[in-house]
Amino acid sequence: MVESNYDILGIVEGTTEKEIRDAFRRLALQFHSDRGGENEQFIKIKQAYDDLKMVKNILIQILKKLKILGFILMKVKKMLEEKIRF
DSSP: OOOOHHHHHTOOTTOOHHHHHHHHHHHHHHHOGGGTOOHHHHHHHHHHHHHHHHHHHHHHHHHHHHHHHHHHHHHHHHHHHHHHOO
């Protein structure tokens, strides 16, 4: 069975950014090779954390673009309403 990024970090979907970061830091300290941990497990943890951060950043960019698009559509609607008035 494939583990999700949430499972790897020991968190659930809907977890806050701070909780995700705290879970990563806790596990990183536990599994980092400099602290006697398993390097393969640390790499898995780091990848899960990076994946979740990447998804968050992509969603932020999409929301920004939607906000801009909404603003543009509002302006176009206003311009059309002004042109239609007699």
